[in-house]
Amino acid sequence: MKTARGFIIAVSALAMTALAAQAATLKVGMQDDPDALDPALSGTYTGRFVFASLCDKLVDISPDLKIVPQLAESWEWAPDGRSITFSLRRGVTFHDGTPFDAEAVKFNIERMKTMPDSKRKAELAPVASVEVVAADKVRLALSEPFVPLLANLSDRAGMMVSPKAAKEKGAEFAASPVCAGPYSFVERKSRDLIRAKKYPGYWNAGRIGYDEVVYSIVPDSTVRLQRVRAGDLDLAERVAPTDLKAVREDANLALHAGQGVAVSHLMFNVGNGEKAKGPLGQNETLRQAFELAIDRNVINRVAFNGEFLADNQMIPPSNPFYSKAHPAPARNVAKAKELIGKAGMTRVPVEITYENALADGRVAQIIQSMAAEAGFEVKLQPLETTSAIERYLNGNFEAYIGNWSGRADPDPTLVSFFATTGSQNVNKFSSKELDALLMQARAEADEAKRKALYEKATGIYLTALSSIPLYHPNWFFAARKSVGGVVMYPDGLLRLDGLKPAN
Amino acid sequence: MVSLLLRRFAVALPTLLLVSMLVFSLQKLLPGDPALALAGEERSPEVIEYLREHYRLNDPVPVQYAAWLGNLLQGDFGTSIRTRLPIGTMLIEKLPVTIELALLSMAVALLIGLPFGIIAALRPGSWLDYGASVFSLAGLSIPHFWLGIMLILLFSVHLGWLPAGGYVPFSENPLANLRGMAMPALVLGTGAAAVIMRHTRSAMLQALSQDFIRTARAKGVERRRIVLRHALPNALIPVVTLGTLQFGELLAGAVLTEQVFSIPGFGKMIVDGVFSRDYAVVQAVVLCTAAIFLLMSLAADLAYGLLNPRLRS
Numbered sequence A: 001m002k003t004a005r006g007f008i009i010a011v012s013a014l015a016m017t018a019l020a021a022q023a024a025t026l027k028v029g030m031q032d033d034p035d036a037l038d039p040a041l042s043g044t045y046t047g048r049f050v051f052a053s054l055c056d057k058l059v060d061i062s063p064d065l066k067i068v069p070q071l072a073e074s075w076e077w078a079p080d081g082r083s084i085t086f087s088l089r090r091g092v093t094f095h096d097g098t099p100f101d102a103e104a105v106k107f108n109i110e111r112m113k114t115m116p117d118s119k120r121k122a123e124l125a126p127v128a129s130v131e132v133v134a135a136d137k138v139r140l141a142l143s144e145p146f147v148p149l150l151a152n153l154s155d156r157a158g159m160m161v162s163p164k165a166a167k168e169k170g171a172e173f174a175a176s177p178v179c180a181g182p183y184s185f186v187e188r189k190s191r192d193l194i195r196a197k198k199y200p201g202y203w204n205a206g207r208i209g210y211d212e213v214v215y216s217i218v219p220d221s222t223v224r225l226q227r228v229r230a231g232d233l234d235l236a237e238r239v240a241p242t243d244l245k246a247v248r249e250d251a252n253l254a255l256h257a258g259q260g261v262a263v264s265h266l267m268f269n270v271g272n273g274e275k276a277k278g279p280l281g282q283n284e285t286l287r288q289a290f291e292l293a294i295d296r297n298v299i300n301r302v303a304f305n306g307e308f309l310a311d312n313q314m315i316p317p318s319n320p321f322y323s324k325a326h327p328a329p330a331r332n333v334a335k336a337k338e339l340i341g342k343a344g345m346t347r348v349p350v351e352i353t354y355e356n357a358l359a360d361g362r363v364a365q366i367i368q369s370m371a372a373e374a375g376f377e378v379k380l381q382p383l384e385t386t387s388a389i390e391r392y393l394n395g396n397f398e399a400y401i402g403n404w405s406g407r408a409d410p411d412p413t414l415v416s417f418f419a420t421t422g423s424q425n426v427n428k429f430s431s432k433e434l435d436a437l438l439m440q441a442r443a444e445a446d447e448a449k450r451k452a453l454y455e456k457a458t459g460i461y462l463t464a465l466s467s468i469p470l471y472h473p474n475w476f477f478a479a480r481k482s483v484g485g486v487v488m489y490p491d492g493l494l495r496l497d498g499l500k501p502a503n
Numbered sequence B: 001m002v003s004l005l006l007r008r009f010a011v012a013l014p015t016l017l018l019v020s021m022l023v024f025s026l027q028k029l030l031p032g033d034p035a036l037a038l039a040g041e042e043r044s045p046e047v048i049e050y051l052r053e054h055y056r057l058n059d060p061v062p063v064q065y066a067a068w069l070g071n072l073l074q075g076d077f078g079t080s081i082r083t084r085l086p087i088g089t090m091l092i093e094k095l096p097v098t099i100e101l102a103l104l105s106m107a108v109a110l111l112i113g114l115p116f117g118i119i120a121a122l123r124p125g126s127w128l129d130y131g132a133s134v135f136s137l138a139g140l141s142i143p144h145f146w147l148g149i150m151l152i153l154l155f156s157v158h159l160g161w162l163p164a165g166g167y168v169p170f171s172e173n174p175l176a177n178l179r180g181m182a183m184p185a186l187v188l189g190t191g192a193a194a195v196i197m198r199h200t201r202s203a204m205l206q207a208l209s210q211d212f213i214r215t216a217r218a219k220g221v222e223r224r225r226i227v228l229r230h231a232l233p234n235a236l237i238p239v240v241t242l243g244t245l246q247f248g249e250l251l252a253g254a255v256l257t258e259q260v261f262s263i264p265g266f267g268k269m270i271v272d273g274v275f276s277r278d279y280a281v282v283q284a285v286v287l288c289t290a291a292i293f294l295l296m297s298l299a300a301d302l303a304y305g306l307l308n309p310r311l312r313s
Helices: A002-021 A045-054 A102-114 A149-153 A163-175 A221-229 A241-249 A284-293 A296-304 A333-342 A358-374 A385-393 A410-418 A432-443 A447-464 B002-029 B034-038 B045-054 B061-073 B087-122 B127-141 B144-158 B174-208 B211-218 B223-251 B255-260 B266-275 B279-307
Strands: A025-030 A059-061 A067-069 A072-077 A083-088 A127-134 A137-142 A183-189 A193-198 A212-217 A253-259 A263-268 A348-355 A376-383 A399-404 A467-472 A474-480
Touching: A025 A045, A025 A221, A045 A183, A045 A193, A045 A212, A059 A149, A067 A072, A083 A102, A102 A127, A102 A137, A102 A163, A149 A410, A183 A212, A221 A241, A221 A474, A221 B144, A241 A253, A241 A474, A263 A358, A284 A333, A284 A348, A284 A358, A284 A447, A284 A467, A296 A358, A296 A467, A333 A358, A348 A358, A348 A385, A358 A376, A358 A399, A376 A385, A385 A399, A385 B034, A399 A410, A410 A432, A410 A447, A432 A447, B002 B061, B002 B279, B034 B045, B061 B279, B087 B127, B087 B174, B087 B223, B087 B266, B087 B279, B127 B174, B144 B174, B144 B255, B174 B223, B174 B255, B211 B223, B223 B279, B255 B266, B266 B279
Parallel strands: A025 A212, A348 A376, A348 A399
Antiparallel strands: A059 A067, A072 A083, A083 A137, A127 A137, A183 A193, A193 A212, A253 A474, A263 A399, A263 A467
8 A cells, every 4th residue: 555655656746747847738628619719700708718818908807897908008088088099018019920009909990890790890889080199109089988998998899919910811810810918829629629829929928827728628517627627627617506516625626716797687578579568578567576576596596506696787796886776676475466466467477588508497497486476477488599599689589588798897788788779679678868877877987977877777777677687697717726826807718817837 | 343332422422412402401491590690799780781691691592502512512611600710621620530439439339239249149048148138228228428427537537547538639649549539439339339239139049040050050060150150140231230320320420428528529510500500510511421321331231242142243
């Protein structure tokens, strides 16, 4: 026994020295294969997850959702809020050696605004023109004051790609992207892996601890975790709430948890075609009764082991603009029945449509059984994702479980869902008062005044309840203890900066 | 032999064409178009319209099909609309993985299925026969997904002998490649082994009960020779049919097993393709799989000839 143990120790010591001599590789397990690796085209979480190593942005967010410098060192709003001037970091180069300067910023913003299939058009819509002031100074002129612009630039709209590479590669750019992040693209094998190596010319190279990062695609959450436990991955993103116990009990693993900005909500069709004509679509009081009939904490406990955050707002409590004046109402079946009676009904039928994923299915069933106690006859309609999305966009649903990834700033979420012309306002909710408040808030540079406007807006959408927010998912990464410096961000993306092998 | 091959190929081409047409039109019946699946969370109407135009989704289905076929004849499988990667390259990456996994699984299946099927037939009602029945029942009923996770727990997490998943190309590191393939091949192989074992057993029982076997026994032919030279080749014909079909199935991709072990093969490619309405990807994979199936049935025909001299003429 003793000799066996001695032998194992000797072998592992040898293995460790061999490892130390090798280049340090960070092996990350991701749930899905990203879509196109071009910041202008990307529309997936895993795409953004990979961009965190490849592509730096003009600005970044801090863990507490403040805007912090990245490729831009500082910025200044014009007094009328109609333009913003960025001072750019000097000496930065793209992975192909092209210098990063004001011209490059102009090229990028214009590329994202004009590429026909660009997904960044809405985020950059208020940018009217881009002016090169000096090699390291660039001014964005806006068609109207738009405070959330900085938050938009902290995501894909602010990612800078090499103008030279973008011109040369054209439509093939996504197959081998060239950016200015800490790692440069090496190879991608679809549905298998994406490999990137440390870029020696990175402006902040001193903070980069791994020589190489490999993102492996491991779709099943349990398997992803097993591979971290077995040591063939260093870190797995999005560990399922049901697997967290195993992570906490494993001495070799560390659980990294953080609050996110995403929200899951139950949307009611209040004004889009035939399906809006049901009792819940027509009657605000019935929707309030529905909210009182369900217990968000039960949804969280039963569907997510209590690991997510039950909440009644679209904006999570971690956001500085969260409204503390509107706490979640406690479940009250008697009151719900009373409201149903007031509306002159006893049984209220409603059909909930949702994407046929495990989590939404469980949530729908829990809602169904709780709402039944108050008198709601809930029918469930699970659909395969793309079919469900088609119905969602066409307003072909009575109620729909929506999963919104959220944004750093409250504006995109609230405007998309509640402004009359909002891109996600597929249930056709409309309130002139709310429209005016939201437009005022996006132009308000003073944070306290802006917060007051969002307080009012929250009051309005929580009374109309065209959507009942249910919970905010939290981010869970499982990492081996050998990975040092993991910091959780509300966008759920793994920053490589500061990450290093721990002893 | 040559004329058989030629005849087979003459039939194969129209079959492939028909398969591709069928799949192409069936895909169009799916609700939800790729422009929606592609447009991302914001789904701006302009972008959706552009994508529909750009990928010719507004054209009538026959026009779309003709365009696809035209490109294919020039050797161009098209580009995945989801990842913007060339599909030809994707196929070249996945095909060897899928073929290797299918071959190894088939090897496992034959190594377990044939001998145990023969032994079970030689001693019907013995504990060996019952043991083989229990194994085949288990092989057929244990879900691959569950078996995969259990194997990972045992061999990767607890014992640390094998990697829990991932794929290393054989050309890069043969040992790592085989270590990575061991568990998935075992999972897929046991399922196929169970079927092969059941069929081998019943075919052998039937063959052993025939007159020529009794005659051979009466002539005093050695038992070993009776089994291997007289009964087995007769029993193998249905088994070969079944084996080639199963091999074809393995080649079409084993979605769940690929998912558990993160093997980048055909299975996941086609599932993702269907879900994101990436028509060109689905077309390409189906076409490849159909071609492989046709090749397999040709191989089965050739094997019959070897096993049964009467079919050689």
